[in-house]
Amino acid sequence: MSSPAMADCLAKFKVLRAAGGQETGGMDNHGNPVSIVNATAMSYALCIQTCGTGPIFRAWSIFSQRFSTWLLPFLALVCQLPFGANNRVSSQVEYSGEIIHIQSWYQLDNIVSMLLHVGSPTLGAYSVILTLLNTYWIRRRFSHISYPNAHNAMRILNALQQAALKVNTEDALLASLVVLPENNLWWSELIVWLDMNYAHTWSFANVASIGWVVVAFSLTVIDVFKDVTNNSTPPLNSNGLAVAFAWLWLLPIVTSWLQTGPRSDRSSLHRAVAHANELAYMATEIGAPVPAGILFNQRAICIARRHNHVGADEHRTAPVYNYARIFCWTAAVEAVYSAFNEANLRAENCTPVNPNLVWLHDRDGKIKDENRRGSLKHVAFYVGGDPGDERRWVPGSVIFRILVSSAFALLLTWGTISGAILLQFFTPTIGLSCRSGSYLLYACVSTLVWVLLILSSFLSSVPWHTHSSRSRTSPLAGRAAVLLRRSGKILASMNSTWIVLTCLFQFTGIYDSCWCTSSHLYLGARAYSVLILTPADIAALWYPVIGATLLASGVVIAFITFINVLREPEIPSPT
Template sequence: MRFRLLFFAILSSLHVTSHATNLDVCLESVKNGTFGTGNIGATDSYGNVLEDVAQATGVTYDLCVKACGPGQEPFQWTIFSQQFSSWLLPWLALVSQLPFGPKDRLENLESVVLTVGSPMLAAYSLALTVLNGRWIARRFSKHNYPNIQNAIRVLSSLQQAPLRVTNEGALLASLIVLPQNDPWWKELIEWLAYPHTWSISAVTSIAWVVIAYIFTVIDSFTGDLAEAINANGQGVGSLWLWLLPIVIGWLQISPKCDEERVRSAVEKANKIAYAATDAHPVLVKELTEERAIHLAFGEEDEVDHTLRRDEGVTAPIYNYARFLPWVQAVEKVSETFGVVSERYHYHDSVDPMIGWITMGDRIGDSLSKPHDRNRE
């Protein structure tokens, strides 16, 4: 049965090819007057019907069916391969400059398909990342406490990860207040500071695309439209033109979306995190397995994993799934910074038994930071 279907498919393709239309010959027949003269449906390049068929560069649909038949032109590999290599390959090369990150190669492929298949979603994810960075800077600008700038950089860098924040056991408050945790913020920034930005290959791919598209536009103005029955690549170039600002935008932002490196950076930083106790600060890992700031890779149960699967994929195209959880986590951190900033403003020490120690260095009209004794 399968051989019969295959044989039928081959015969069908041969039948279509044998009865295929040659549009070049068809147009020449119309111009030669084979199908009559006068107002028969011959048109110029703008679709206006002409009386002189010899000047025709096109035909109406009715005349096309009458003169050329309902068939299609046969597939020509030479034309396809030339146009594919000249106009489409540059854009496919540009796709390789999109930010990836998941460990699963299939998820990387899915992110490429989503980006290419939904330009609006790709632009939305890029705009969301930029606007989130601006929002968090404004959100934390009203706070005045050590590590504010570090917190902004850390939280902005974790937009492409399933961020979770908890204050159980005062872990988040300890992470912000204790001077022993100052290295936590600094080290995490350094471990997250791996670039996905401009490179020779990225610049070459972008230049290749731009030059190819410029040549295509020039060719469309200088070429003979009457002879350009086959596409010259301008349609393909215009169709993919949206990809250029998307790639440039991601290269400029340099998102931290490498799952293994982001996970490793947060885990390494949490090994040096301290928590406050009744006696003295101790390492969090000696007290509990909970962490104030961590990434929820594979922590959900089966139902949550199904519902929140996209949130755990670090490719930036999935920012729509991480937007609200990320904002919720940032708000928790901001609220805690707000509380400690207010206590700092009124010179309230963490330990009421320790008086306020005035620091001599100032920035503008406010003190640069509280003394370490007032933070323990």
């Protein structure tokens, strides 16, 4: 038993030992029956007889002290996670003369985003790694292209990872945006407007929250090592260290999002893209380019509007939903890359857009604007025509990023929470108890939520071929995607509640019952409660304490190190 609230039980047990009249129920710390005079533990039956069946609740002073020391710093750190919905009840953005309303129900996204992070650390870590791998991939993808605005295109596409990006290749919309010099302002202005967005970056509140967690965790580790050395009863602060391990995944995830600085404010993203699209120009069959708004309501690059529930998470701008945008975002990037790459190849061969003209050379090696002008037909041909469906598969790079992100997400989840499981499992009474079982359940549900949501994004994004000329998501796959997504979010909400309740159960003493302290869940009829540790038991406690500390801390350090390796990679020189 690992709580001072069990002092009365310990006192009663010592009376029984001194009296020596109890014939059964005395045990050693390995569950072997011994005389009550020499006993350091008691059977489950004797525990019930001595201490009762219910929990022994702790005093408010004990609860408040442990809550503020072990759990409150992590709950404060949850508030530093990046969200995506606006604080206003509703907002609207004007786009090509049409008012786009951002409904008030989007405000629930902030709450759901928080529940997804807490309910599934696996999903949060997966989205973090995936976002950084996307950045690394797109920088390398565009690194060899020297065509005008290619670098801006890379920055814009990377910044729009939090948006349901749509690329329209029809009617030479994308070709005109890439080729025409009149669209230089479009690319530069969108960069400016995206940089004006409220990116989730470092602040004093961020640093204070992270520092509070680091200090609280360090002091808890020191206290546990001190208790293992000095106490003859199971270390009281092992509960606090287990709580810290169960929440330690939050530290690298928050730190990683702060380093990434995702642009996730919904109305700002819509406003930035809408503003730039008012500046877009379109090539014509005869004559000079004209503003695209004169000829079309559509634009080459825009944020897609939500039409159904199948891909709903793609339209939610909180960074945790980046898992749902991996397929459509990659396909959109490939469409833009294809256009720039084709234009770049022709420019390297000194081929002007208008084949009837001669390439004009520049002393500085730059591409003159005259080489980038032509009719609608010329512009469309220059980038290779219609690259195809923007939702087409790009399997190789996507699968690699998914696998790497999955590996690190599972490593962080199970590496930190396993520290809590192992610590509580090997703290006498050894076995799967209420505490270790609660952490095990939390890790399992976290992984299950991640699996369900990944399957949902797969089903909602894969173009299932139909009899029509284009591919679309089948009705059956769409319904399955919605069911899996909703099931995953419900489980994440329940799991978030569960981990908070688990910590509160430890602080209030609900787990200080004979059934929990005797590992009855694991040992069954052989269950027993340890009350006094022997020197051998104290020496053995060093192994789970040190092992769990090294495991959880090592995984966090490895995760943060990998994040910093990925962040702002060096772009290879053009070949």
